[in-house]
Amino acid sequence: MNHIQITIFTTNVELQDVIIAQLSTIGFDGFEQDEQEIKAYIFENDFNEAYLAESLNEHSLTFNKNIIAKQNWNELWESNFQPVIVDDFVGIRAHFHEPLYNVKYEIVITPKMSFGTGHHATTFQVMQLMESLNFTNKTVFDFGTGTGILAILAGKLGAAKVVAVDNDDWCIENSIENINNNNCTKIEVFKADDATTLQTFDIVIANINKNIIQDNFNLLHQSCGKSAQIILSGLLIEDEQEILTLAILKQWKHQKTLTKGVWIAMLFEL
Numbered sequence: 001m002n003h004i005q006i007t008i009f010t011t012n013v014e015l016q017d018v019i020i021a022q023l024s025t026i027g028f029d030g031f032e033q034d035e036q037e038i039k040a041y042i043f044e045n046d047f048n049e050a051y052l053a054e055s056l057n058e059h060s061l062t063f064n065k066n067i068i069a070k071q072n073w074n075e076l077w078e079s080n081f082q083p084v085i086v087d088d089f090v091g092i093r094a095h096f097h098e099p100l101y102n103v104k105y106e107i108v109i110t111p112k113m114s115f116g117t118g119h120h121a122t123t124f125q126v127m128q129l130m131e132s133l134n135f136t137n138k139t140v141f142d143f144g145t146g147t148g149i150l151a152i153l154a155g156k157l158g159a160a161k162v163v164a165v166d167n168d169d170w171c172i173e174n175s176i177e178n179i180n181n182n183n184c185t186k187i188e189v190f191k192a193d194d195a196t197t198l199q200t201f202d203i204v205i206a207n208i209n210k211n212i213i214q215d216n217f218n219l220l221h222q223s224c225g226k227s228a229q230i231i232l233s234g235l236l237i238e239d240e241q242e243i244l245t246l247a248i249l250k251q252w253k254h255q256k257t258l259t260k261g262v263w264i265a266m267l268f269e270l
Contacts, residue, residue, distance in 0.1 A: 001028075002043075002067050002068060002069050003041050003042065003043055003044060003063060003067070003068045004041070004043075004044050004047045004066070004067060004068070005039055005040070005041055005065070005066045005067075005068050006023075006028070006038075006039070006040045006041075006042070006052065006063045006065055007037055007038070007063060007064040007065075007066070007146045008037060008038045008039075008040070008056065008061055008063045009036060009037045009061075009062075010037070010038070010059075010061060011035060011036060013033075013035075014261065014262050015059060016033055016038050017121070017236070017261050017262040017263060018055070018059075018236070018262060019038060019055070019059065019061070019080070020033070020038060020040070020120075021210075021234075021236050022038050022052065022055045023052075023055065024208075024234070025209055025211055026048065026051045026052065026055065027042050027043070027046040027048075027152045028041060029038045029041070029042065029146070029168070029171075030042075031120065033212050035235045036051040037261065041068070041171075044067065045076055050067075052111055054095060070212055076100050076156065078253075083097050083100060084124070084243045085100070085102075085103060085133075086103075086127045086128060087128070087131070088103055088104065089100060089103060089104055089105065089127065089128070090103055090104065090105040090106070090127055090131075090149050090153060091103040091105070091106050091107070092106075092107045092108075092109055092149065093106070093107075093108060093109070093233070094108065094109065094110065094248070095181070096108065097107055100166070105153065105156045107149060107152050107153060107156070107182060108178070108181055108182055109147050109149055109178055110147075110174070110178060110181070110242060111179060120260050120263075121260035121263040122207055122233040122234045122235070122263050122265060123149065123207060123233075124149070124260065125233055125258045125260055125263065125264070125265035126150060126205065126207050126233045126265050127150070127153060128258060128265070129231050129258060129265055129267050130150070130154070130157065130205075130231070131193070132155055132256075132267075133151045133157075133203060133229055134187075135154055135157035135158050135159045135203065136157070136158035136159075137158065137159075137160045137162075138158075138159050138160060138201075138202035138203050139159065139160060139161045139162075139199075139200075139202050139203070139225070140154040140159045140161070140162040140163070140201055140204075140205065141163050141165075141195075141197060141201040141203070141204045141223050142154065142162060142164040142165070142204065142205050142207040143161075143165055143195045143204070143205065143206040143208070143216070143220065143223075143236075144165070144166055144206060144207060144212070145164035145165060145166045145171065145175050145189065146166060146171055146174075146175065147171070147174055147175055147178055148164055148174070148176070148178045148179050148187070148189070148208075149174030149178070150205055150207060151164035151175070151179065151184075151187050151189075152178060152179060152182045152184050152187070154187075154203070154205075155179075155182075155184035155185075155186055155187050156182070156184070159203075160186060161186050161188070161199065162186060162187040162188070163176060163187075163188050163190065163199075163201070164179075164187055164188070164189045164190070165189070165190045165191070165192040165195075165197075166189075166191065166192070167191065167192060167193045168191075169191065172189055172190075172191050175189050176189050177252075194215075194219055195216040195219035195220050195223060196218055196219055197219075197222075197223045199223075200222075200223060200224060200225035200226075200228070201223055201224065201225055201227055201228060202227075202228055202229070203228065203229050203230075203231075203270070204220055204223055204224055204228060204229075204231070205229045205230075205231045206220060206231070206232050206233070206234075207231075207232075207233040207234050207265075208233070208234045209234040210234070210236070210239045210242070210243070212234075213232055213234070213235070213243070214242070214246065214262070217246050218252070221250045221252075224270055226270065227270055228270045229267065229268070229269050229270075230252060230267070230268040230269070230270075231265060231266070231267055231268075232265070232266045233263075233264070233265035233266070235263065235264050235265070235266065236262055236263060236264065237259060237262055237263070237264055239264070240257060240264055240266070243266060245266055251270070252268040252269070252270060253268060253269045253270070254266065254267075254268055255267040255268060255269055
């Protein structure tokens with residue numbers, strides 16, 4: 001299936017982050033940023049030009065549109081994908097990069113249009129929070145796994161079992177490929193439209209966006225075992241109070257919020 005590539009020109013970095021958050025709510029799930037522009041990607045069948053124009057009109061922004069054929073995607077991401085280093089904790093690279101030696105953990109990712117390479121602030125922050133948790137022999141639920149990057153990191157950190165779900169066939173295919181390439185044997189991947197699960201977990205991770213987190217909050221709570229730890233991200237700074245209000249209703253104890261640009265990641269415990 002082809003993808004649509006949208007290019008939006010703005011040098012305002014904070015505005016770029018706001019636009020990415022808005023576009024993620026209307027089906028865009030791959031993004032690139034630099035000092036001049038945003039590139040956003042969406043399946044051709046999911047693209048609604050009127051919705052996009054409405055999202056950008058309030059910022060007085062326009063866009064260019066290109067069709068990216070499936071077979072051209074590898075060439076596109078190979079030309080743009082650079083390794084990501086999260087402190088000295090974890091490094092993320094593609095198979096064509098040299099190995100990363102100055103990190104505790106290394107993850108090899110082939111994105112293939114799935115969200116999650118560590119470049120975006122939300123994924124970066126979640127990995128920072130994961131460093132502070134003990135994953136040894138824990139069960140983990142990764143809701144909205146994308147490339148599988150966070151599930152893979154959980155596996156490398158010693159999780160006994162990781163259940164990773166996404167609602168996108170492309171993400172399911174890509175996450176399984178990445179999991180196999182990283183020799184992770186304790187991760188199960190399922191396609192799911194919501195956070196429904198028949199089991200509970202020691203650690204729950206949801207790096208998506210505010211609307212999906214809000215819609216699935218009760219289900220995420222049901223997936224939490226006794227004394228569970230929860231990481232929520234894909235959130236803007238202004239989303240924090242709404243999430244805290246929901247957390248209070250479930251008696252989640254707020255432990256920490258990380259901020260990077262206009263984005264936040266939040267850690268809770270039961």
